[in-house]
Amino acid sequence: VGGRTGRDGIHGATFSSGELTHEHETEFSHAVQIGNAITEKKMLDCMLQARDAGLYTAITDCGAGGLSSAVGEMGQKIGAEVHLDRVPLKYAGLSYPEIWISEAQERMVLGVPQQNVKPILKIFADEGVELARPADLADRARGVGRELTGALDSAGTWAPGSAEPTVAITGRPNAGKSSLLNALSGMDRAIVSAMAGTTRDVLTAPAELGDGMEVLLLDAAGLDAAADPLTRAAHAAATEAVSSADAVLLVIDAADPDIPADAALLAEVRRLNPRAPLLAVANKTDLNPDVADAARRLGLALLPVSALTGAGLDELRAALADALADASPPRPAGLGLHERQRERIASAAGAAARAGYKRSVRGRERFAYT
Ligand SMILES: Nc1nc2c(ncn2[C@@H]2O[C@H](COP(=O)(O)OP(=O)(O)OP(=O)(O)O)[C@@H](O)[C@H]2O)c(=O)[nH]1
Ligand SMILES: [Mg+2]
Missing domain, CATH: 3.40.50.300 (P-loop containing nucleotide triphosphate hydrolases)
Incomplete structure (x- = not known):
């Protein structure tokens, strides 16, 4: 959600992490993002409303590294599916790597439980804040849960x-x-x-x-x-x-x-x-x-x-x-599991299923702003 993506946010982190010399300004003139004060204000208003209503469970800004670091952090534990073709652009002609790394503080990536998608979309619509079409992670989580349960069902027992x-x-x-x-x-x-x-x-x-x-x-x-x-x-x-x-x-x-x-x-x-x-x-x-x-x-x-x-x-x-x-009898094909391994996988499958079906979310944002 938030500002559109352009080339102006590319190499912002390279610029800010480098040694400042007299050549820096000319070399990195493009690296300073051109913020849009109006977009920023509207974004801020939306985020505060959404936060107070407890509508999202995770949030990262598209600061250093842009989407690559925002999605990378949020998907660290569960993986992520990225649709770069859905990212709203300032102008045509950006390559996917450019969309992937371009930075902006006025652009955020949110994790929103399925049942909160509609209300949060309404907040953004009311303030006229643009967003990329949401991807369905809940479905993905359910898929992971099913895969784990399937693996458990078909696994044999590890024998000494x-x-x-x-x-x-x-x-x-x-x-x-x-x-x-x-x-x-x-x-x-x-x-x-x-x-x-x-x-x-x-x-x-x-x-x-x-x-x-x-x-x-x-x-x-x-x-x-x-x-x-x-x-x-x-x-x-x-x-x-x-x-x-x-x-x-x-x-x-x-x-x-x-x-x-x-x-x-x-x-x-x-x-x-x-x-x-x-x-x-x-x-x-x-x-x-x-x-x-x-x-x-x-x-x-x-x-x-x-x-x-x-x-x-x-x-x-x-x-x-x-x-x-x-x-010796032929070893059972496929996975052979200890009791403890079985418990851990069952617990992971349960967590994935819960992530897919979660009704109410009590926690505030679990990701810090970068
Ligand atoms: N020439 C020859 N001597 C062997 C061979 N294998 C073992 N020996 C000798 O036979 C003797 C007994 O060998 P060990 O390996 O101790 O026999 P063991 O069956 O373990 O004996 P215990 O533990 O007393 O029951 C030793 O002096 C070995 O050096 C072999 O293939 N050729
Ligand atoms: Mg012996």
Whole structure:
């Protein structure tokens, strides 16, 4: 509302923000807005009436930066739709960028609730103050509200299952489980030693299987099927790791085969976690590359690897990735939301809907004059 837009308000802020030199006056002679005292007075009268009647909820003047800063400030949180073609002009021939930045203190941008549009238009009409055809932001707010509600309705629930899958590494003492965890994760996470029974706790380390697939490796030592019940109870953590893992890696020591013990362990793993895919590797193939006999006797395909030299590790990563991709349920398409995220979006949707339907507005102007 208010004065028409012309070229006289362009670069006003550049002028007023610059260093004043003797050349300034000639350089910026066009930057001083030619105010119209009558327009200004009529505007002022309208604004006071509208303010006292509580007809608008937001107001900015088209000072520095003109519409660009006025609309920019008002639309900061909710966005804005600008119709530069509707701005009343002093004369034809202004480009859109000129309309967008031209400044004038006698021109204002107002936010007016839908139900107040008619009464405020009447005030302007009575005083003969010109205004651009109002745009309907309320409709826009309702649209945003509907979009948010739609997003909520179609969103799934975020499940911890969408965290990286876990792979439990198990095998007889000294088979090379910790060495394999270190080699696959690229970290020196676990202590490796020639002494059987080195690892006591369940150790974890992240590893990448390629194609961006991340897994959490668990060094689940201590799953010793031959141990007495008391020792096995002490290894509850390892048992738990195997039971809850998304995949199990059974490590067999190719350098020191003990097929009956490995077979017993295999049966134990299958009992603890029948649903997770099980991969068996023959480790230390640098010492003994012949794994065919062990594989035949266990009735298992054995991936030959060496944690020491790194041989076979790429193949193991690929096989693990395949097994996990087949086993894990497809992630729900689209958005998965936490309860808190759901609440926040619902609250935003409610606010947008209220902005679209607001009946009475108690607040005074929420934007300061620039
Ligand atoms: N030559 C050779 N030695 C290996 C290989 N992997 C592990 N070792 C050695 O085997 C021994 C046991 O390795 P660890 O990784 O500690 O075995 P572990 O299964 O974690 O043992 P525990 O924690 O005691 O159950 C160490 O001396 C390792 O250096 C391998 O691929 N080749
Ligand atoms: Mg270990």
